[in-house]
Amino acid sequence: MKLGSLKEGGRDGTLIVVSRDLSRAVRATGIAPTLQRALEDWSNLAPRLNALSESLNADQADGAFDLEMAALAAPLPRAYEFVDGSAYLPHVERVRQARGAQVPESFYTDPLMYQATSAGFLGPREPIRVVSEDYGIDLEAEVLVVTDDVPMAVDAAQAADHIQLIGLVNDVSLRHLIPGELAKGFGFLQSKPRSALSPVLVTPDELGQAWRDNKLHLPMLTQINGGWFGEPEAGVDMQFDFAQLIAHVARTRPLVAGTLVGSGTIANHDTGKGASCLAEQRTVETLRDGKPATPFLKFGDTVRIEMRASDGSPIFGAIEQRIERQPLP
Known part of the structure; x- marks a missing residue:
């Protein structure tokens, strides 16, 4: 899976899952608000993030949107x-x-x-x-x-x-x-x-x-x-x-x-x-x-x-x- 952060939600950004071709994304805030939080509980949250990734790549993720690179933080x-x-x-x-x-x-x-x-x-x-x-x-x-x-x-x-x-x-x-x-x-x-x-x-x-x-x-x-x-x-x-x-x-x-x-x-x-x-x-x-x-x-x-x-x-x-x-x- 591919993960990124939007320039929103404070200094640590908002966690998103990104499609394999980098064209689409979906917010993952229902799983973890930020990537840092996800990494701190990785063994539990990574499977959920991966499931969201699979859904996104199959064009089945609710709330998916077109990804603009300029909207991304690190x-x-x-x-x-x-x-x-x-x-x-x-x-x-x-x-x-x-x-x-x-x-x-x-x-x-x-x-x-x-x-x-x-x-x-x-x-x-x-x-x-x-x-x-x-x-x-x-x-x-x-x-x-x-x-x-x-x-x-x-x-x-x-x-x-x-x-x-x-x-x-x-x-x-x-x-x-x-x-x-x-x-x-x-x-x-x-x-x-x-x-x-x-x-x-x-x-x-x-x-x-x-x-x-x-x-x-x-x-x-x-x-x-x-x-x-x-x-x-x-x-x-x-x-x-x-x-x-x-x-x-x-x-x-x-x-x-x-x-x-x-x-x-x-x-x-x-x-x-x-x-x-x-x-x-x-x-x-x-x-x-x-x-x-x-x-x-x-x-x-x-x-x-x-x-x-x-x-x-x-x-x-x-x-x-x-x-x-x-x-x-």
């Missing part, structure tokens, strides 16, 4: 926790190579992750607002999973059973702010504003054989200003699968229902498939030509991130965003 407008990884080591290797640094051996056995912003997520059609272009505005096309309650100290096999939903995220980065923050030795803060989620999150069964080994085996298509930017394979060159990422986070703490776990920027060793972020493309250019040629995003630029099934049908819907100037208060 499926989880805010979450208790968002942890993001850097599971695609080609990305890490290139960035470090460009500045003459070695990848620590631990990166190949221990996931690189950070605590991301979760207090609010942008909807799939909401603009990315930034005060200044000088911040180095970048997109990052990623896959993410959403968990139910995860006990502390689960292993990867156990963690896999707690993956309930899958989606896409544009993990916005302000590249020119990152070096100064990392030099302090305390991680990202100002350089990581709010991210945007795909129009819907889907259960693993919706993905068929594309979801296996706790990875999503489909290409991630990114466009900038309507032009092709990259289409790397999400199931290739992922050093740590999502179960391993969840187990890493849960080593010393339980995770609450509604925790989002990101894959990090999708990158392949094959650079012919393009990139999923501008920093990656600029690094490839630096290694090849001695300097980057692709600029970071400017006001007025647009980005589109999506993933389609092998038959070309939409899965999560597209994240489509325009870069805009944020007025000062």
Whole structure:
């Protein structure tokens, strides 16, 4: 089934079930008012939501309506926790190579992750607002999973059973702010504003054989200003699968229902498939030509991130965003 949230009912939106082709939806408030509430009682409510999904896809759901993407908030407008990884080591290797640094051996056995912003997520059609272009505005096309309650100290096999939903995220980065923050030795803060989620999150069964080994085996298509930017394979060159990422986070703490776990920027060793972020493309250019040629995003630029099934049908819907100037208060 596919789930989303309307921009109504308060900060957490209104839960809807969405048809497989993303054309129709029905409010699920008789089951749970929000997606967060549904995840907190997932074992009981998921079967009811699935029954509503089957009814909707059979054109038998009462109260169904045509879906407008502009009416959607993020499926989880805010979450208790968002942890993001850097599971695609080609990305890490290139960035470090460009500045003459070695990848620590631990990166190949221990996931690189950070605590991301979760207090609010942008909807799939909401603009990315930034005060200044000088911040180095970048997109990052990623896959993410959403968990139910995860006990502390689960292993990867156990963690896999707690993956309930899958989606896409544009993990916005302000590249020119990152070096100064990392030099302090305390991680990202100002350089990581709010991210945007795909129009819907889907259960693993919706993905068929594309979801296996706790990875999503489909290409991630990114466009900038309507032009092709990259289409790397999400199931290739992922050093740590999502179960391993969840187990890493849960080593010393339980995770609450509604925790989002990101894959990090999708990158392949094959650079012919393009990139999923501008920093990656600029690094490839630096290694090849001695300097980057692709600029970071400017006001007025647009980005589109999506993933389609092998038959070309939409899965999560597209994240489509325009870069805009944020007025000062």
